[in-house]
């Protein structure tokens with residue numbers, strides 16, 4: 001088994017889910033679909049295995065915990081896939097934590113935030129991440145992980 005993370009051959013990815021995403025499958029299913037967060041995490045782990053990445057997932061409803069987990073990723077991980085959920089539109093702290101990462105970062109959203117209420121159109125992360133995937137439901141995450149794997153493979 002190749003060693004994971006930073007110095008290992010196998011890449012190590014942190015997937016960060018923001019507030020209320022623990023309620024996926026129960027919450028606004030017309031907008032977010034019926035898959036639960038565990039369903040999404042399972043899909044990401046199995047896709048990660050195909051792509052040669054180890055995937056760790058983390059969800060929190062608390063801004064400070066999200067910032068602390070991102071800080072921890074600086075030394076441990078090779079890339080981050082993040083759905084900051086409502087904090088996308090408000091959190092300078094999460095933006096700053098992403099800026100401090102110095103790693104490839106892909107932002108994802110299940111819904112198309114640009115087709116929704118105006119306050120969701122702005123992401124405080126959009127100009128500090130490598131790219132965004134929005135509007136494809138669970139596919140936003142899987143497409144995002146594929147893009148991240150390609151970014152991490154760059155010399």
Ligand code: DQA
Pocket residue numbers: 019020021083084085086087088108109110111112113120
């Ligand atoms: C979301 C979009 C956000 O505006 C919202 O607050 C969420 C989920 C999405 O994945 O579509 O909680 O990030």
